[in-house]
Amino acid sequence: MINEKIKQGIKKYGEELTAIRRKLHSEPELSWEEYETTKFVSDYLTQLGIEHRKTEPTGVIANIKGGKPGKTVALRADMDALPVEELNTELPYASKEKGKMHACGHDAHTAMLLIAAKVLNEQKEDIPGNVRLIFQPAEESVTGAKAMVEQGAVEGVDNVFGIHIWSQMPTNRVSCNPGPTFASADIFTVTFKGRGGHGAMPHDTIDAAVIASSFVMNVQSVVSRTINPLQPAVVTVGKMVVGTRFNVIAENAVIEGTVRCFDGATRDHIEKQLQIYAENVANVYGATAKVDYIRGSQAVINDEDSAKLVQQVAADAFGVESLYDEKPTMGGEDFSFYLDEVPGSFALVGSGNPEKDTEWAHHHGKFNVDEDALVTGSELYAQYAWVYLNK
Template structure:
């Protein structure tokens, strides 16, 4: 199933792979600001002879057509960094941008896919079909994938594959389970309005802080009492802004939170119930409530055949012992919008190593990766594409 030439090519490029990742790490760019990274990727692919185009305002789509006819497989890497201050000192490739860093591993994803592209060019004559490379902006704000789809990223694609470096797992371990992998991730904003006044005269007021507090205390019963307990769901209130002064009864209160789940019907139900709870709570105390529900990412649901292919490729390339099962996470991933367009799967590649201090959680200021994982990720990209295309070749 795997091609030994790809393994050798990527091994030969291991030093370059580390260099690319470190350069990208030292020059992080936030969502929709990845102009320098876009230019770097575009120039790199162009020098390889890969036909490519830029998406607006950032992002790159490259396409490599094999010598034989066949299907089209897309490989995706995200490129954006986070508004996080890097806390690791004396790191040679530490972020040069204050308050910005690659705290989630997207620098690694971009580097791995560039080297995978370079290796696939070397075996172009043995490819049956087309490999499309998607270098996506703005994953961290969950809008980049959807915008790339609008700009034709998935037109004609038969299958799509992506991955994420995973610091919670040992270096080189690979998980790609069929079914749910990442949850849908939505945002809700609720504004309670009462009638303000003097803190010494509550009888003349409608206290928005009481409405908001009551809502926060009761909203968890949506999950605990209206949803099948076999269906995972999370409702989190992350922020509450209320009041202006110690002796003024609050006229307004604003609550912000997030909803995570895997099932579309559960998602719909929670959205409706949030409005019911908010408006009924407000009415109980004599006020009003306005609810805004913003749908973010879809749930990432790995298609069974694709996930099994990724497992088989990883096992053959690195040995059966690399496979493990990462339980579905309530984290969000906008790779889901690519899966809306074509079947595919999303893998996790372990990069955690306490001896190298790379076990920190994603989005932490000390986040880093064990660079031994880079070659495994690059090879998994390349071998998945080769295996999928040659498995589905046409004459």
């Protein structure tokens, strides 16, 4: 089923693929600041003669029109970096921007899709249908995919496919299971207001530090005691700001956290329970509570037919031994906004190699990609499009 010309073409451009990834890695741009990356992608597509348009304020949507009629499949790569300090300073392609780094592999995704586009474009006369290319900004802020959808990224699209480089999997292994893959990712903020005062006179105060601490300790029972244990969920408090001085009892406390799950009903339940817990903890101490709950990305739920097609393509292109059963992660991915519109799937391509020190967690300052995985990812993009349009 796979196209041998695509395989050979990806291999032929292997050095260029690595060079593009290294260039992007050394020049990271944060969410909604990907102006130079957008220009680079646009210029590259222009050189290939691929029709495209820039989206606002950053991002690119392109189309490869096949020589035969057929469906349209979309391929998506994200482009933004993170506010993380690069610790691999010895690398010749280390970040040139202090406090900014491609610590999640989006540089690899963009490079892989560019080379896939180049090879598909060379085969376009034989393609039955069209390939939509989505170079997306702001995945890390969970706002880019939604904006791209609003700007027409999946209009007329029949199927959408995305890839994420994954350092927790061995290099060149591919995982794409039907069903839940990434969790929904929400943000909550709880603001408690008590009554401040002198640290030596606690009886005249309502201590926001005690209230916030009580909430943090008790809110974990939302998952452990109100959620079906067979339904995965996480409530994490990542930040608490309280108090101004060692001998001043705090009047205000602000807590920030995240909620992760795969099921919509569970998500609704946790949001409601956070409100109930905050209000009741505040009432116990005579304080007030305000809860702000922001829904981020939806859970990424792979369409069964699409996921099985990815597995078939990977097995045909790289051998059955390349298939890997990676379990769902509580990490978030705004690829879900595309899946809300059209069926599709999201695959993981392993890049973890202890010999190359590329097993560091995503978002860590020492994160790096085993570049041997780039060819695998690029070919998977291209072969999936080819097989989907020809099936």
